[in-house]
Amino acid sequence: MNAVTVENITKRYGDTVALNGVSFEVGTGELFGIIGPDGAGKTSLFRIIATLILADSGTANILGFDVVQDYKELRKRIGYMPGRFSLYQDLTVEENLSFFASVFGTTPEENYHLVEGIYKFLEPFKKRRAGKLSGGMKQKLALCCALIHKPDILYLDEPTTGVDPVSRKEFWEMLKQLQQEGITIIVSTPYMDEANLCDRIALIKEGRFMQIDTPQRIREGYSAPLWVVQTDRMHRLLGDVRAFGGVEYGYAFGEAHHFIAGEGFDPEGLKTYLRGLGHGNIVLHRGEATIEDCYMLLAKQ
Amino acid sequence: MVIKYLLEKEWKQFFRHKFMPKLVVIFPLMIMVFMPWATTLDIRDINTVVVDHDVTETSRQFTRTINASSYFLLQDVVAGYDEAIDMMEFGDADLILEIPAGFEDEYAQTGAANILVAINTVNTTKGVLGRAYIQMLAAQLPPAVEDSAAPALVPKMEMLVKNMYNPLLDYKYTMIPGLMVVVIVLLCGFMPAANVVEEKELGTIEQINVTPVSKFSFILAKLIPYWLIGLLAITLCFLLAWLIYGLTPAGSLWTIYFFTVLFILTMSGLGLVISNKSSTMQQATFVMFFFVMIFLMMCGLFTPVRSMPDWAQSIAAFTPTKYMVDVMRNVYLKGSSLADLQTEMIALSIMAVLLNVWAILSYRKSS
Numbered sequence: 001m002n003a004v005t006v007e008n009i010t011k012r013y014g015d016t017v018a019l020n021g022v023s024f025e026v027g028t029g030e031l032f033g034i035i036g037p038d039g040a041g042k043t044s045l046f047r048i049i050a051t052l053i054l055a056d057s058g059t060a061n062i063l064g065f066d067v068v069q070d071y072k073e074l075r076k077r078i079g080y081m082p083g084r085f086s087l088y089q090d091l092t093v094e095e096n097l098s099f100f101a102s103v104f105g106t107t108p109e110e111n112y113h114l115v116e117g118i119y120k121f122l123e124p125f126k127k128r129r130a131g132k133l134s135g136g137m138k139q140k141l142a143l144c145c146a147l148i149h150k151p152d153i154l155y156l157d158e159p160t161t162g163v164d165p166v167s168r169k170e171f172w173e174m175l176k177q178l179q180q181e182g183i184t185i186i187v188s189t190p191y192m193d194e195a196n197l198c199d200r201i202a203l204i205k206e207g208r209f210m211q212i213d214t215p216q217r218i219r220e221g222y223s224a225p226l227w228v229v230q231t232d233r234m235h236r237l238l239g240d241v242r243a244f245g246g247v248e249y250g251y252a253f254g255e256a257h258h259f260i261a262g263e264g265f266d267p268e269g270l271k272t273y274l275r276g277l278g279h280g281n282i283v284l285h286r287g288e289a290t291i292e293d294c295y296m297l298l299a300k301q
Numbered sequence: 302m303v304i305k306y307l308l309e310k311e312w313k314q315f316f317r318h319k320f321m322p323k324l325v326v327i328f329p330l331m332i333m334v335f336m337p338w339a340t341t342l343d344i345r346d347i348n349t350v351v352v353d354h355d356v357t358e359t360s361r362q363f364t365r366t367i368n369a370s371s372y373f374l375l376q377d378v379v380a381g382y383d384e385a386i387d388m389m390e391f392g393d394a395d396l397i398l399e400i401p402a403g404f405e406d407e408y409a410q411t412g413a414a415n416i417l418v419a420i421n422t423v424n425t426t427k428g429v430l431g432r433a434y435i436q437m438l439a440a441q442l443p444p445a446v447e448d449s450a451a452p453a454l455v456p457k458m459e460m461l462v463k464n465m466y467n468p469l470l471d472y473k474y475t476m477i478p479g480l481m482v483v484v485i486v487l488l489c490g491f492m493p494a495a496n497v498v499e500e501k502e503l504g505t506i507e508q509i510n511v512t513p514v515s516k517f518s519f520i521l522a523k524l525i526p527y528w529l530i531g532l533l534a535i536t537l538c539f540l541l542a543w544l545i546y547g548l549t550p551a552g553s554l555w556t557i558y559f560f561t562v563l564f565i566l567t568m569s570g571l572g573l574v575i576s577n578k579s580s581t582m583q584q585a586t587f588v589m590f591f592f593v594m595i596f597l598m599m600c601g602l603f604t605p606v607r608s609m610p611d612w613a614q615s616i617a618a619f620t621p622t623k624y625m626v627d628v629m630r631n632v633y634l635k636g637s638s639l640a641d642l643q644t645e646m647i648a649l650s651i652m653a654v655l656l657n658v659w660a661i662l663s664y665r666k667s668s
Contacts, residue, residue, distance in 0.1 A: 082507045085504070091310065
């Protein structure tokens with residue numbers, strides 16, 4: 001049975017269309033990622049399936065409950081971690097945890113096994129007020145509080161935004177552990193590299209899902225001829241490459257630039273052309289598509 | 302019970318605040334210690350200048366009487382009216398008393414004489430009261446001819462005034478019960494107004510909204526602390542009024558508590574409605590400020606509602622403070638009981654119920 005079935009959800013704010021006919025399904029126990037830049041509609045989608053706002057049209061069924069009719073039942077089973085830190089900053093770590101446990105009618109002890117792996121990082125600071133924690137610690141506490149009532153489904157809205165790379169890695173390891181417990185997880189992120197850690201991902205742009213599949217299949221489905229180029233004058237390179245005949249479009253990608261070649265592209269010709277413009281140490285080779293390349297390609301189409 | 306945990310949370314948050322808990326004590330203290338003196342409408346020490354054209358024993362006696370009273374402060378005795386007017390222009394005198402030449406003779410012969418009084422009425426109250434005080438003193442001037450054998454033929458009418466409920470006409474006694482209402486308005490109006498909107502600004506409301514907590518429990522947990530705070534503050538006011546001014550209610554303290562509870566409900570209900578409808582703290586405080594200003598200016602605390610124009614009186618009828626100020630003054634000074642205050646009870650009950658139902662309904666968990 002599917003944990004989540006969303007059909008044709010649309011949400012507008014005035015003239016702005018936040019979600020434009022979004023449909024997807026998430027299987028029970030799946031780690032589902034929603035990948036897209038800021039403003040793509042990720043948060044609106046979370047708020048709808050978390051019963052916080054109503055969609056203009058479309059239906060969403062979570063764990064067999066309708067988000068509009070059965071919101072009361074559903075709220076007992078959802079764990080939601082909003083993008084913004086939203087615990088009580090003037091309560092301590094310990095107090096936040098037991099407060100959120102008690103509003104769900106449980107105690108921190110009852111479900112301690114669920115949060116144990118995360119809470120052990122927080123244990124030394126349990127008497128500290130939540131507002132005084134570091135960014136990564138706040139994130140861990142927020143996850144603990146979203147988990148403490150043993151939800152069947154967990155929504156994480158950009159949980160790793162503004163968190164350092166080490167904490168990000170730890171965070172994803174925790175998610176994998178939680179998945180072992182049988183919790184269905186929907187996570188959104190603007191970081192394309194995190195996409196590979198999900199079972200399946202949806203690429204979202206301007207309120208539309210462009211593609212939904214496993215990260216691997218999305219990468220394999222990449223059809224365009226992708227090239228990677230690197231020289232010693234990177235800041236000028238992108239403009240120069242774009243101006244070369246047969247290059248369809250290029251974009252910065254980490255330390256190198258990626259570009260898509262069209263018909264009649266001549267790699268040796270490009271090298272000569274770049275040398276002529278004063279570039280040295282030219283490295284040019286075919287590249288293997290990452291999720292980000294797939295996103296760029298889909299976004300262009 | 303979820304409400305217990307919610308209350309525990311509100312309580313902790315309130316006491317962790319740096320300034321809020323202190324406010325519960327500082328507010329009543331400030332308002333009860335200083336305000337009765339500051340808001341008094343008793344006029345004292347009116348700067349007076351006398352223009353004495355007569356220069357006789359009678360005119361000097363009158364000047365002495367004026368100087369001896371605490372209402373007037375004799376600045377100078379000058380020779381001409383122009384000089385006196387100059388003093389008023391420069392702000393050195395607010396009242397000019399001109400005693401014409403032949404004042405003593407006329408007074409001795411006819412038993413009546415004229416004096417001219419010019420008063421600065423930029424401050425109307427000061428002007429009106431100054432005139433009344435002068436008249437009072439003039440009436441006390443002894444007959445000029447003491448050895449008059451024949452008693453005055455004109456029958457004299459004398460007024461015997463008995464001041465009911467505030468025998469010493471002490472203005473402070475009128476203000477103190479009213480000022481207690483101000484304490485409640487400030488504590489139980491502004492604090493709830495800031496509360497829900499704070500959760501909105503910090504984003505914590507998101508996290509609460511996805512929990513199964515019902516809106517009734519959530520709002521109730523917000524209200525109960527303010528009821529307690531309000532009752533605590535009013536008790537402090539009772540104590541201070543007794544300790545500093547020796548003022549105790551003529552009526553029952555329980556009547557006051559009963560109405561205080563009703564009034565706190567009304568004010569905190571309004572505060573929460575505003576909080577629910579606002580999206581930022583500024584918005585909430587400004588809107589609350591707007592209502593509080595109207596509530597305080599129109600409630601009859603400073604000026605009697607009955608002397609306002611009819612349209613203003615109808616606006617005043619919708620301010621909860623009007624009823625509460627009436628209740629406080631009547632119970633404190635007149636000793637009114639619950640049975641005497643039925644209009645106030647009904648009015649406040651209606652407002653309390655309406656505002657609190659609205660507070661619960663206007664808190665929307667999903668939009």
